[in-house]
Amino acid sequence: MLKNVIAPIQAWLMSQGKCVGCGLPLNKAEKKTHKYGKQISCKCGRIYIYNSKTKNYRRALLEEI
Numbered sequence: 001m002l003k004n005v006i007a008p009i010q011a012w013l014m015s016q017g018k019c020v021g022c023g024l025p026l027n028k029a030e031k032k033t034h035k036y037g038k039q040i041s042c043k044c045g046r047i048y049i050y051n052s053k054t055k056n057y058r059r060a061l062l063e064e065i
């Protein structure tokens with residue numbers, strides 16, 4: 001049940017370009033080139049993929065890290 005509440009908040013944070021864990025702006029996090037765009041490693045250990053075509057952030061899948 002808790003997931004139903006958290007998922008929209010996380011989606012909103014990511015649409016704002018912020019980490020879902022610590023709220024830090026992802027454009028200030030460490031970036032490296034990734035086959036789908038940019039891989040972003042937040043200070044709190046969460047990994048995101050930035051898609052430069054759609055300009056969207058999403059959580060990286062385990063197999064992408």
Ligand SMILES: [Zn+2]
Pocket residue numbers: 019020021022023024042043044045046
């Ligand atoms: Zn973070």
